[in-house]
Amino acid sequence: MTKILLTIHIIAVIVAIGPVAVAASMFPPAARKALTSGDDADMATLRLLNRICKVYALVAIAVPFFGFATAGIMGVTGNLWIIISIVLTGVAALVLGLLVLPYQQRVLEGKPAPSTQLAMYTGLFNLLWVAVTVVMIFRPGSSLNS
Template identity: 45%
Template sequence: MAKLLLSLHVLAAVLFIGPVAVAVSMFPARAKAALAGGPDQASATASVRLLHRITQVYAMLGIAVPVMGVGTAQIMGIMSQTWLIVATVLTVLAAGVLLVLVNPAQQNVVDALAEEAPAADLLTRATGGLKRLPMTAGIFNLLWAVVTVMMVVRPGSTTGA
């Protein structure tokens, strides 16, 4: 059972977290092009909407990753190991970055692009959040990279690597 849950956990991470990592990384450049206008605006706007939708949908599906991870850890009897606790905290931080920083900033851009002539405050929120999006996307991706390495290396693990 542990091998099945572990396999599902890894598969869910690849299929659900991977697309979010790519979408949040691609979003700022496409959003900048969409907000700038020009001949590429329609294509960039469609890309922005799609990338935001991918971020939202796959983030929800990504909840399966820690759920299956906890199930796997319980079956393996490793819930109290330090590396797993640290990885869990980093996972919660990554989710927080996505929910509190990335998603609202993306939504502001999508909202601004939905308006024919966006209000000044909406445009200010969209462009202000857009300036921070590459950094917050990088933080989100870095947190997941560290969690992934910890899952493979399992520093200090008594179960072997």
């Protein structure tokens, strides 16, 4: 059962986090282009990228769900590497929900939103997921290290 849950957890990470990371990263340069060109096709691209971010952010709820289930079965929920991963995942979710998506929405509504700040928040979101990946691979403080 552990291998099945771990497999589902990893697939959920790839399928859910990957599209958000890519679409969110594409949004700031696409926003700069759309805001200077005023082209309807460019705005449609922004709406699509925003929709991808929102939908896959909801799908990404499966990541911690299956992660907790896997950690519970493995009996490692109190390990430092799991705690660090949970905290980093929570911070990434907050950055996405409180900074990236609202800034994207402001751009879509035509309100001023500096694309450099949006790019910074998006980069922070992606960096947090890189950190989670590193922690999950190297498992600091784990007795599973070899």
